[in-house]
Amino acid sequence: MIYITRRERFNAAHRLFREDFSDEKNLEIFGKCSNPNWHGHNYELFVTVKGEINKQTGFLVNLKRLSKIIRENIILKLDHKNINLEVEFMKDKLASTENLAVGIWQELEPHIKALGADLHCVKVTESENNFVEYFGD
Amino acid sequence: MIYITRRERFNAAHRLFREDFSDEKNLEIFGKCSNPNWHGHNYELFVTVKGEINKQTGFLVNLKRLSKIIRENIILKLDHKNINLEVEFMKDKLASTENLAVGIWQELEPHIKALGADLHCVKVTESENNFVEYFGD
Amino acid sequence: MIYITRRERFNAAHRLFREDFSDEKNLEIFGKCSNPNWHGHNYELFVTVKGEINKQTGFLVNLKRLSKIIRENIILKLDHKNINLEVEFMKDKLASTENLAVGIWQELEPHIKALGADLHCVKVTESENNFVEYFGD
Amino acid sequence: MIYITRRERFNAAHRLFREDFSDEKNLEIFGKCSNPNWHGHNYELFVTVKGEINKQTGFLVNLKRLSKIIRENIILKLDHKNINLEVEFMKDKLASTENLAVGIWQELEPHIKALGADLHCVKVTESENNFVEYFGD
Amino acid sequence: MIYITRRERFNAAHRLFREDFSDEKNLEIFGKCSNPNWHGHNYELFVTVKGEINKQTGFLVNLKRLSKIIRENIILKLDHKNINLEVEFMKDKLASTENLAVGIWQELEPHIKALGADLHCVKVTESENNFVEYFGD
Amino acid sequence: MIYITRRERFNAAHRLFREDFSDEKNLEIFGKCSNPNWHGHNYELFVTVKGEINKQTGFLVNLKRLSKIIRENIILKLDHKNINLEVEFMKDKLASTENLAVGIWQELEPHIKALGADLHCVKVTESENNFVEYFGD
Numbered sequence: 001m002i003y004i005t006r007r008e009r010f011n012a013a014h015r016l017f018r019e020d021f022s023d024e025k026n027l028e029i030f031g032k033c034s035n036p037n038w039h040g041h042n043y044e045l046f047v048t049v050k051g052e053i054n055k056q057t058g059f060l061v062n063l064k065r066l067s068k069i070i071r072e073n074i075i076l077k078l079d080h081k082n083i084n085l086e087v088e089f090m091k092d093k094l095a096s097t098e099n100l101a102v103g104i105w106q107e108l109e110p111h112i113k114a115l116g117a118d119l120h121c122v123k124v125t126e127s128e129n130n131f132v133e134y135f136g137d
Numbered sequence: 138m139i140y141i142t143r144r145e146r147f148n149a150a151h152r153l154f155r156e157d158f159s160d161e162k163n164l165e166i167f168g169k170c171s172n173p174n175w176h177g178h179n180y181e182l183f184v185t186v187k188g189e190i191n192k193q194t195g196f197l198v199n200l201k202r203l204s205k206i207i208r209e210n211i212i213l214k215l216d217h218k219n220i221n222l223e224v225e226f227m228k229d230k231l232a233s234t235e236n237l238a239v240g241i242w243q244e245l246e247p248h249i250k251a252l253g254a255d256l257h258c259v260k261v262t263e264s265e266n267n268f269v270e271y272f273g274d
Numbered sequence: 275m276i277y278i279t280r281r282e283r284f285n286a287a288h289r290l291f292r293e294d295f296s297d298e299k300n301l302e303i304f305g306k307c308s309n310p311n312w313h314g315h316n317y318e319l320f321v322t323v324k325g326e327i328n329k330q331t332g333f334l335v336n337l338k339r340l341s342k343i344i345r346e347n348i349i350l351k352l353d354h355k356n357i358n359l360e361v362e363f364m365k366d367k368l369a370s371t372e373n374l375a376v377g378i379w380q381e382l383e384p385h386i387k388a389l390g391a392d393l394h395c396v397k398v399t400e401s402e403n404n405f406v407e408y409f410g411d
Numbered sequence: 412m413i414y415i416t417r418r419e420r421f422n423a424a425h426r427l428f429r430e431d432f433s434d435e436k437n438l439e440i441f442g443k444c445s446n447p448n449w450h451g452h453n454y455e456l457f458v459t460v461k462g463e464i465n466k467q468t469g470f471l472v473n474l475k476r477l478s479k480i481i482r483e484n485i486i487l488k489l490d491h492k493n494i495n496l497e498v499e500f501m502k503d504k505l506a507s508t509e510n511l512a513v514g515i516w517q518e519l520e521p522h523i524k525a526l527g528a529d530l531h532c533v534k535v536t537e538s539e540n541n542f543v544e545y546f547g548d
Numbered sequence: 549m550i551y552i553t554r555r556e557r558f559n560a561a562h563r564l565f566r567e568d569f570s571d572e573k574n575l576e577i578f579g580k581c582s583n584p585n586w587h588g589h590n591y592e593l594f595v596t597v598k599g600e601i602n603k604q605t606g607f608l609v610n611l612k613r614l615s616k617i618i619r620e621n622i623i624l625k626l627d628h629k630n631i632n633l634e635v636e637f638m639k640d641k642l643a644s645t646e647n648l649a650v651g652i653w654q655e656l657e658p659h660i661k662a663l664g665a666d667l668h669c670v671k672v673t674e675s676e677n678n679f680v681e682y683f684g685d
Numbered sequence: 686m687i688y689i690t691r692r693e694r695f696n697a698a699h700r701l702f703r704e705d706f707s708d709e710k711n712l713e714i715f716g717k718c719s720n721p722n723w724h725g726h727n728y729e730l731f732v733t734v735k736g737e738i739n740k741q742t743g744f745l746v747n748l749k750r751l752s753k754i755i756r757e758n759i760i761l762k763l764d765h766k767n768i769n770l771e772v773e774f775m776k777d778k779l780a781s782t783e784n785l786a787v788g789i790w791q792e793l794e795p796h797i798k799a800l801g802a803d804l805h806c807v808k809v810t811e812s813e814n815n816f817v818e819y820f821g822d
Contacts, residue, residue, distance in 0.1 A: 040177005314725005451588005
C-alpha cells in the first residue's frame with residue numbers, strides 16, 4: 001500500500017453566516033468572517049490517494065490523470081468563484097473549511113475509484129495557520 | 138543605512154472590472170478575475186523601511202511599533218474586507234495588486250516618517266506566483 | 275469525524291543536559307545542544323483536534339477559541355522564555371522536543387475536551403529539518 | 412509512543428521509461444518524464460521513526476545519529492546521481508517516486524532497528540505539488 | 549514605476565564540466581556536479597518587469613500574457629530537458645545557474661519589450677540554499 | 686555583473702537589554718525580548734555576492750568555497766551560541782538583528798574580497814515576519 005498526494009490551488013471568496021441569524025448574531029458567532037461584503041482566500045487542496053503500485057508503470061496512479069480529475073471536478077468549480085453563491089456542491093451548506101473538505105471528498109471519490117485507487121485524505125489549507133483534513137467517515 | 142522588513146497578512150475579496158465596460162469586455166480584459174460574484178486571496182504585505190541604527194537601542198525602528206502602524210493603518214482596513222466596496226483608499230481605483238501597493242504606500246508613508254525612518258518598499262504578494270513591489274516613484 | 279489543525283509559534287531558549295552528568299559527558303551525549311550558555315529556536319506548534327462538525331456553525335471548533343486556548347495555556351508560558359528555567363510543565367524534564375510535545379499535550383488536553391473536541395496530535399517543529407509528533411499514548 | 416521526523420535532501424536525474432516499450436509508447440505512458448536525455452529534481456526525504464522516549468536522554472533517538480544513518484545509506488547513494496543508472500537499490504525498477512520510497516524504506520529499515528526505534532514512514536517529495544508516502548506494507 | 553514578478557518552475561537535468569578538462573580536473577573544479585551521468589534540479593524562475601501602471605487596466609502588464617511569454621520562450625525549452633544537450637540558448641556554455649540566468653534574460657528581453665514593459669531581473673533558484681540574480685548588465 | 690546568494694542557518698540565544706538600564710526600563714524598551722533568562726531563534730543568513738562570471742568555470746564564485754567561508758567565519762561563531770555572551774564580534778553591542786547584520790558584514794567582507802567577488806548584501810531573518818538587510822554603508 002502506497003500513498004500519493006497531489007496539491008492543487010484555488011482562490012475564492014466566501015462568507016460565514018446563517019440566513020436565519022441576524023447580522024449581530026452572525027457577527028457574534030462568525031466574527032469578521034461574517035462580513036456581508038465577502039472576503040477570500042488562496043486555498044490549497046491536498047488530495048491523497050492510496051493503493052498498490054502498478055508493476056507495469058511503477059505508478060500508483062498517473063499523476064497527470066489525477067491532476068486532471070481534481071482540476072475538472074473541483075478546481076474549475078471553485079477557482080475565482082464565490083463559494084456561497086456559485087458552487088453547486090456547497091449549496092445550502094455553511095461555507096466553512098470543514099464543509100468544503102467533506103464536499104470535495106464527495107465530489108472526488110467516485111472519480112478516484114474509477115482511476116483504480118482509493119481516496120485516503122482531502123486536506124484543505126485556508127491560511128498558513130489553519131487546515132482541515134477529512135478521511136471519509 | 139540599514140533596511141528592515143516586517144511581514145503582515147490580510148485576507149480579502151476583490152474583483153477586477155471597469156464599470157464603463159460590458160461584462161463581455163471585462164471578461165476579455167480581466168479574465169476570471171472579473172467574476173461579478175467576487176473571489177479572494179490571502180495577501181502578504183512586506184513593508185521595508187530604511188534609516189540609521191539608533192545607538193541607544195540597536196534598532197532602526199521598534200518592530201512592535203512598526204507592526205502596530207501597519208496593522209492600524211492597513212490591515213484593519215483590508216483584512217476580511219471587500220477591496221472594491223469597503224476600502225476608502227482604493228475607492229474609484231481598479232483593485233489590482235499594483236494599485237494596492239501604491240495605495241498602501243500612500244497610507245503608510247507619513248506614519249513611517251513619524252517613526253523616524255524612511256519607507257523603502259511596499260511588496261504585496263497575491264499568490265505564490267505573483268507579487269508587486271513599489272518604491273515610491 | 276473531521277480533523278482541524280491550528281499553527282502557533284514561540285521563540286525560546288533551551289539547553290540539553292543532565293545535572294548529574296559532567297560537562298564532558300553532556301557534550302558527548304547532547305553535542306552543541308548542551309552549551310551551558312543556552313541556544314534557542316523558533317518553534318512551530320501544530321495542534322490537531324478531531325470530532326464532529328457542528329451543524330449549527332459548520333465548525334468542528336471555533337478557531338478563534340482554539341487559538342486562544344493554545345495561546346493562554348502554551349504560548350504565553352513558552353514564548354520568549356527559557357524552557358529549562360521558566361516553564362513549570364517542563365520542570366525536572368530534559369528540554370527535548372520529544373518531552374516538549376508530551377508536556378504540551380498534557381497541558382492542552384483538558385481544555386480541548388472542554389471545547390467539545392478531542393485532541394488528536396501535538397506536533398512541534400524545532401527546525402526546518404526536525405519535528406516531533408505525539409498522539410497521546 | 413512518540414514520532415520524530417528528519418528531513419534530508421538530494422538532487423538527482425532520472426527518467427521514466429521501460430526498455431521493452433518503444434519511444435512512442437514510453438512517451439504515451441510517461442509523457443515528458445520519459446525524455447531519453449533525462450531530467451531531474453530536488454527531492455526532499457522525510458524519515459519518520461517511532462518508539463519510546465529514552466528517560467536518560469529525553470530522546471527517542473539521537474537526531475545526529477539518525478541523520479548520519481540517512482546520509483550514509485541513502486543520500487550518498489542518490490545525491491547528484493542518475494537514479495536509473497547509478498543507484499544499486501533501484502536497479503531494474505522504474506525510477507518512479509513510488510518505487511523510490513519503497514526502496515529507501517528497504518535500505519533504511521535495518522539501520523533504524525539498530526538505533527532502537529521503528530521506521531514509521533518514508534515520505535519523498537518530488538516537487539511542491541507531489542509527494543509519496545510509504546508505511547512499510 | 550512599479551515592479552511585478554512572476555514565478556514559473558522547471559525541472560531539468562544538467563552537468564557542470566568542460567570538454568577540454570579530464571574527468572579528474574572536472575571533478576576537482578566542479579565536484580559532484582560534474583557527474584557524467586547527470587543530476588538535476590527543480591528550478592524556480594522569478595521574472596521581474598518594471599514600468600508604469602496602465603490607467604485603463606490598473607496593470608503594469610497582463611500577468612496571463614507575461615506567464616504565457618515565459619512559458620513559451622523559456623519553460624517549454626527547459627522543463628524536463630537536459631540543459632547541456634537540448635537547450636539551444638545554452639549551447640556551448642557551461643550549464644551553471646549564472647549562465648542560465650543570463651541566457652534566460654537574453655531570450656526574454658525582446659518579448660518583455662513587446663509587452664510594453666522593461667525586464668528588470670531574472671532570478672533562478674537552484675535549491676533552497678542557492679540562487680542567482682541578473683539585472684542585465 | 687551577476688549576483689549569487691547563499692543561505693546558511695544558525696540557532697542561537699540572545700537578549701535585548703542595556704546594562705545601564707534597570708530591568709523595568711529594559712522591559713519598557715525591549716519588551717519580552719529583554720527576558721534576563723534569554724530566548725532564541727532559528728536565524729537564516731542570506732549572503733549575496735556580486736561580480737563577473739568566470740569564463741573558465743561559468744561561476745561567479747565556487748559555491749562550495751563561499752559556503753565554507755560563511756560557515757567558518759560566521760556560523761561556527763553563532764550556531765548554538767549565546768549571542769550576548771559568546772560572540773566576539775558582537776561584544777559590547779546590543780544583540781539586535783540590525784547589529785548582527787552589520788557585524789556579519791564586517792566579518793565576511795575581507796574573505797569575499799579574497800574570493801574575487803564583492804559582498805553585496807547580508808540579510809538576516811529572525812522570524813518568518815522580520816528580516817534585516819545591510820548593503821555595507
